[in-house]
Amino acid sequence: xxxxxxxxxxxxxxxxxxxxxxxxxxxxxxxxxxxxxxxxxxxxxxxxxxxxxxxxxxxxxxxxxxxxxxxxxxxxxxxxxxxxxxxxxxxxxxxxxxxxxxxxxxxxxxxxxxxxxxxxxxxxxxxxxxxxxxxxxxxxxxxxxxxxxxxxxxxxxxxxxxxxxxxxxxxxxxxxxxxxxxxxxxxxxxxxxxxxxxxxxxxxxxxxxxxxxxxxxxxxxxxxxxxxxxxxxxxxxxxxxxxxxxxxxxxxxxxxxxxxxxxxxxxxxxxxxxxxxxxxxxxxxxxxxxxxxxxxxxxxxxxxxxxxxxxxxxxxxxxxxxx
Amino acid sequence: xxxxxxxxxxxxxxxxxxxxxxxxxxxxxxxxxxxxxxxxxxxxxxxxxxxxxxxxxxxxxxxxxxxxxxxxxxxxxxxxxxxxxxxxxxxxxxxxxxxxxxxxxxxxxxxxxxxxxxxxxxxxxxxxxxxxxxxxxxxxxxxxxxxxxxxxxxxxxxxxxxxxxxxxxxxxxxxxxxxxxxxxxxxxxxxxxxxxxxxxxxxxxxxxxxxxxxxxxxxxxxxxxxxxxxxxxxxxxxxxxxxxxxxxxxxxxxxxxxxxxxxxxxxxxxxxxxxxxxxxxxxxxxxxxxxxxxxxxxxxxxxxxxxxxxxxxxxxxxxxxxxxxxxxxxxxxx
Numbered sequence: 001x002x003x004x005x006x007x008x009x010x011x012x013x014x015x016x017x018x019x020x021x022x023x024x025x026x027x028x029x030x031x032x033x034x035x036x037x038x039x040x041x042x043x044x045x046x047x048x049x050x051x052x053x054x055x056x057x058x059x060x061x062x063x064x065x066x067x068x069x070x071x072x073x074x075x076x077x078x079x080x081x082x083x084x085x086x087x088x089x090x091x092x093x094x095x096x097x098x099x100x101x102x103x104x105x106x107x108x109x110x111x112x113x114x115x116x117x118x119x120x121x122x123x124x125x126x127x128x129x130x131x132x133x134x135x136x137x138x139x140x141x142x143x144x145x146x147x148x149x150x151x152x153x154x155x156x157x158x159x160x161x162x163x164x165x166x167x168x169x170x171x172x173x174x175x176x177x178x179x180x181x182x183x184x185x186x187x188x189x190x191x192x193x194x195x196x197x198x199x200x201x202x203x204x205x206x207x208x209x210x211x212x213x214x215x216x217x218x219x220x221x222x223x224x225x226x227x228x229x230x231x232x233x234x235x236x237x238x239x240x241x242x243x244x245x246x247x248x249x250x251x252x253x254x255x256x257x258x259x260x261x262x263x264x265x266x267x268x269x270x271x272x273x274x275x276x277x278x279x280x281x282x283x284x285x286x287x288x289x290x291x292x293x294x295x296x297x298x299x300x301x302x303x304x305x306x307x308x309x310x311x312x313x314x315x316x317x318x319x320x321x322x323x
Numbered sequence: 324x325x326x327x328x329x330x331x332x333x334x335x336x337x338x339x340x341x342x343x344x345x346x347x348x349x350x351x352x353x354x355x356x357x358x359x360x361x362x363x364x365x366x367x368x369x370x371x372x373x374x375x376x377x378x379x380x381x382x383x384x385x386x387x388x389x390x391x392x393x394x395x396x397x398x399x400x401x402x403x404x405x406x407x408x409x410x411x412x413x414x415x416x417x418x419x420x421x422x423x424x425x426x427x428x429x430x431x432x433x434x435x436x437x438x439x440x441x442x443x444x445x446x447x448x449x450x451x452x453x454x455x456x457x458x459x460x461x462x463x464x465x466x467x468x469x470x471x472x473x474x475x476x477x478x479x480x481x482x483x484x485x486x487x488x489x490x491x492x493x494x495x496x497x498x499x500x501x502x503x504x505x506x507x508x509x510x511x512x513x514x515x516x517x518x519x520x521x522x523x524x525x526x527x528x529x530x531x532x533x534x535x536x537x538x539x540x541x542x543x544x545x546x547x548x549x550x551x552x553x554x555x556x557x558x559x560x561x562x563x564x565x566x567x568x569x570x571x572x573x574x575x576x577x578x579x580x581x582x583x584x585x586x587x588x589x590x591x592x593x594x595x596x597x598x599x600x601x602x603x604x605x606x607x608x609x610x611x612x613x614x615x616x617x618x619x620x621x622x623x624x625x626x627x628x629x630x631x632x633x634x635x636x637x638x639x640x641x642x643x644x645x646x647x648x649x650x651x652x653x654x655x656x657x
Contacts, residue, residue, distance in 0.1 A: 260549025
């Protein structure tokens with residue numbers, strides 16, 4: 001059994017927002033409603049789901065970029081949520097994040113060389129000469145020309161900017177990278193370049209990933225196991241490819257059947273459901289998915305199904321798969 | 324899909340011939356769409372597929388007469404529709420066609436819907452304008468349309484505003500507006516790209532169903548080859564402003580001829596099976612101001628030869644044409 005690098009237990013994060021005009025009401029967005037999962041060392045763990053399911057909030061809460069309300073996050077045995085500021089600085093060297101749009105996270109007036117050197121200076125990782133050398137090595141590692149150091153973010157294409165985003169995450173030598181939709185904004189031919197780069201880094205450095213994506217094809221290719229989220233909760237966890245070949249939860253089945261496949265012989269099957277998709281502001285009572293579920297029964301409308309482990313590493317929250 | 328029992332007019336519904344749309348970039352005119360030709364048959368769905376900047380959207384905007392001026396203009400070609408050349412039509416004549424005989428839907432419905440008007444009003448508007456219907460009559464027809472695009476409890480939501488709808492429902496409203504006047508041709512520009520996959524599947528099914536019911540033809544623009552496989556009858560692949568390959572959908576996915584199409588198909592991770600080797604296409608699409616003189620894909624092409632320095636024509640048997648010196652001869656790669 002591989003070592004558990006990260007354990008997330010009953011992680012919860014609710015946001016409040018004001019909605020409506022002219023008389024705004026305060027509403028609670030149940031972005032993360034007690035999710036639990038584990039990431040093994042060296043593994044790429046996928047978090048999938050549709051917009052608003054809480055997958056990005058999960059990534060951010062784990063790194064404490066947003067402070068979770070409750071729950072536990074344990075990194076290599078250490079409780080992250082209990083760490084003080086000084087300890088958090090050390091832990092952040094172990095855990096980094098790559099965003100969907102690296103352009104938004106790069107200072108437009110700062111040259112790439114400086115942007116890459118900064119995290120190392122902040123964390124005091126070496127002398128200026130060592131840092132210079134490290135920047136050069138990082139650029140080579142992510143496949144950017146050495147003269148990129150003297151260029152500004154706007155001089156790069158989308159794919160190159162994502163390479164910069166990855167290089168910056170690597171500056172401090174992390175063990176775990178949270179990649180939040182890292183290839184979603186890229187064209188297909190560029191997407192495969194970035195996926196191959198990430199796979200190479202995983203192999204070479206033994207990196208672990210939390211890979212957040214809405215694209216099941218990409219997740220199937222890159223990850224070893226996944227958690228499927230729906231309205232702030234995890235509905236199914238399992239290893240790849242098992243979870244795609246035999247999805248247990250009706251939502252996983254729906255996602256799988258709706259995902260387009262580049263083969264005209266395999267036509268996608270739309271769900272027969274036609275109504276509005278509920279939101280995490282006011283999730284339906286009982287199982288959140290019951291309003292769209294073809295198998296919903298009375299119990300689904302009343303009681304949220306308990307989590308059930310059906311096989312090692314394989315679990316589901318669905319009354320169909322109750323005891 | 325064509326049925327053997329229906330008598331179909333042999334004339335294409337829409338015929339684009341040698342379309343070139345150019346843009347001015349620092350003083351010089353460059354073609355964003357170059358020598359694009361295709362015919363659209365009755366009740367056919369033609370997918371225009373390609374990556375960002377390949378000219379697929381600009382082709383649709385050219386057909387609609389919506390090329391942004393003065394930065395861009397159609398510099399060559401004809402767009403034949405119902406006996407007239409759309410390129411030469413004046414503004415008034417074009418207005419009578421747009422949203423009436425040819426309609427268009429876009430990726431982000433929120434930017435096309437007016438936020439301060441109810442959706443019912445906006446659907447009825449097309450009917451009042453093009454069909455000169457009175458208020459009550461147009462409202463009745465609009466409600467019928469909203470039901471056809473399967474908006475739940477349409478009557479109750481008739482007077483709701485766009486922001487009260489989800490992305491998928493807004494796109495349904497856009498489809499209702501586009502179909503209000505029963506157009507011959509629907510241009511759909513990445514209509515499902517901003518939607519979640521489950522909603523995308525529903526909207527694709529709805530479009531296919533309505534196309535059949537209305538007997539219209541559709542040009543479906545997308546970058547997603549999975550979506551192409553799901554909806555298209557025929558596919559035109561675009562690269563750097565040109566069509567590089569056209570074939571029926573099964574033929575294209577089974578026997579891609581152009582190296583770009585082939586690499587693209589092999590660079591997609593698939594949800595239905597494990598892909599051991601993911602292909603990549605080295606380099607980037609050339610910029611509009613620095614197009615190669617010969618084959619535009621040559622700088623990134625693994626099959627490049629000396630003759631690729633000259634621009635290849637779109638050649639081959641009628642059912643499968645390809646713009647490639649290496650692959651247009653013989654039987655391709657089998």
